[in-house]
Amino acid sequence: MSTEGQPFPFPSIYSFPPFFTRQPNSQTWTSQLSLWSSLILGYCRYNRIWRIDLNTAIEWDLFSNKEINRSLKLDTCREILDSMVKKGNAEWVSGSGRDAADKNLSAIIFWRRPEEWANMIADWIDSTGQRNAILTFYEISDGDLSFSQDFRGIDATILRKALDILVRRGQAQIMRSADGEVAGVKFFGVQ
Amino acid sequence: MSMRRGVGLAAFDNRQRAAQHYSDLGTSILSTHISELSEQLRTFQAALTKFAESHSNEIRSDPVFRSEFVKMCAAIGVDPLASSAANKKSGSFWAELLGNDVNDFFFELAVRIIELCRRTRDENGGLMLVDDVRAYINSLSPNRPPVSHEDIVRAVNSLAPLGHGFEIVKLASKEFIRSVPQEMSKDQAVAIEATQAMGYISIPILRDNLGWETARSITVLDDLVAAGLVWVDDQAKPKEYWTPSWIKQV
Numbered sequence: 001m002s003t004e005g006q007p008f009p010f011p012s013i014y015s016f017p018p019f020f021t022r023q024p025n026s027q028t029w030t031s032q033l034s035l036w037s038s039l040i041l042g043y044c045r046y047n048r049i050w051r052i053d054l055n056t057a058i059e060w061d062l063f064s065n066k067e068i069n070r071s072l073k074l075d076t077c078r079e080i081l082d083s084m085v086k087k088g089n090a091e092w093v094s095g096s097g098r099d100a101a102d103k104n105l106s107a108i109i110f111w112r113r114p115e116e117w118a119n120m121i122a123d124w125i126d127s128t129g130q131r132n133a134i135l136t137f138y139e140i141s142d143g144d145l146s147f148s149q150d151f152r153g154i155d156a157t158i159l160r161k162a163l164d165i166l167v168r169r170g171q172a173q174i175m176r177s178a179d180g181e182v183a184g185v186k187f188f189g190v191q
Numbered sequence: 192m193s194m195r196r197g198v199g200l201a202a203f204d205n206r207q208r209a210a211q212h213y214s215d216l217g218t219s220i221l222s223t224h225i226s227e228l229s230e231q232l233r234t235f236q237a238a239l240t241k242f243a244e245s246h247s248n249e250i251r252s253d254p255v256f257r258s259e260f261v262k263m264c265a266a267i268g269v270d271p272l273a274s275s276a277a278n279k280k281s282g283s284f285w286a287e288l289l290g291n292d293v294n295d296f297f298f299e300l301a302v303r304i305i306e307l308c309r310r311t312r313d314e315n316g317g318l319m320l321v322d323d324v325r326a327y328i329n330s331l332s333p334n335r336p337p338v339s340h341e342d343i344v345r346a347v348n349s350l351a352p353l354g355h356g357f358e359i360v361k362l363a364s365k366e367f368i369r370s371v372p373q374e375m376s377k378d379q380a381v382a383i384e385a386t387q388a389m390g391y392i393s394i395p396i397l398r399d400n401l402g403w404e405t406a407r408s409i410t411v412l413d414d415l416v417a418a419g420l421v422w423v424d425d426q427a428k429p430k431e432y433w434t435p436s437w438i439k440q441v
Contacts, residue, residue, distance in 0.1 A: 018422035018433045028419045031313035
């Protein structure tokens with residue numbers, strides 16, 4: 001990417017101090033939610049971030065503008081992510097099994113929908129002549145052939161979702177080893 | 192010493208005749224004037240038509256030229272947008288002169304303004320700076336000739352016959368498009384004007400600059416929040432109330 005190395009260009013709303021306060025007016029809040037949602041998606045896409053864990057992400061410049069000394073509260077953050085989950089732009093990841101308070105702190109961000117990833121992977125399989133090949137998940141996300149692909153380094157959960165879509169379409173099959181572990185995926189041509 | 196008073200019966204005839212003569216003379220002067228004026232008007236209309244025809248491209252594409260032309264028309268009492276369908280079969284003055292292009296230009300612009308105002312209504316409570324609307328519309332279609340401030344104002348005013356809803360309001364010597372037909376109280380308008388100085392207002396700012404007591408300020412600020420016209424910044428001490436028209440300027 002030509003933009004590599006440069007910091008994310010924040011939109012002007014990011015410098016608007018009240019943007020970091022949850023607006024009491026419900027209509028304004030609706031608009032604020034959608035502004036935050038597109039900012040988060042744009043930020044994650046730009047920096048190729050697949051997951052947001054609010055335990056640490058709350059400190060990111062995304063949620064905290066040092067220049068104007070404003071930052072988003074954790075509860076507001078969570079509410080924003082929750083609205084993204086409802087719109088299908090994110091998904092909560094159940095915490096690492098600790099307690100209920102940990103819930104809804106970590107989310108996968110779909111800066112592309114799983115369907116889009118599925119299409120992209122299917123196109124890549126076609127264009128690189130890998131039909132009928134069996135690939136490991138690692139080869140898809142980090143193999144030599146996927147080096148310049150947008151799904152480079154894709155989060156395993158998102159990859160699995162995209163592959164499940166291809167399986168449902170009859171374009172792929174998940175291969176398991178003898179002990180039932182997922183070993184890889186076999187692709188068929190587009191039918 | 193006797194004065195000729197013309198009291199005989201013939202005097203009536205004389206007076207009537209004189210009045211008749213005056214009236215005839217008046218009529219003839221008037222009709223000369225009318226024919227001269229209508230001749231001038233015809234000449235003028237022909238000239239205006241010729242001008243508009245030969246400059247139709249500039250009128251369409253150059254906002255400065257268009258604005259000057261519209262101003263010139265306004266100065267001589269021709270409203271280019273007013274439909275003359277009532278007294279003529281054909282459409283408006285613009286439509287006659289230039290085909291429907293220029294007329295359509297303003298109506299199309301009005302539609303784009305309505306779309307923009309509706310889409311951003313949640314964000315700004317239905318109050319948008321004319322200049323922001325202009326900048327936004329021009330940024331959307333960089334290949335089109337830019338529209339001017341006057342074009343926007345004119346397009347919004349052309350919506351007036353459709354009833355309440357869209358109007359230009361002037362606050363703190365800036366022009367806004369108001370797209371929510373809700374009354375703004377005097378206090379609210381004054382408070383919004385005050386936001387234009389620094390982008391925000393607060394209870395102390397209203398007290399120091401307008402002499403409002405806290406209760407009055409709270410009422411006005413709460414109303415502005417309820418109308419979606421300001422955004423609250425809780426992290427400022429004391430709380431600040433920001434105008435969304437400031438978003439691009441911070």
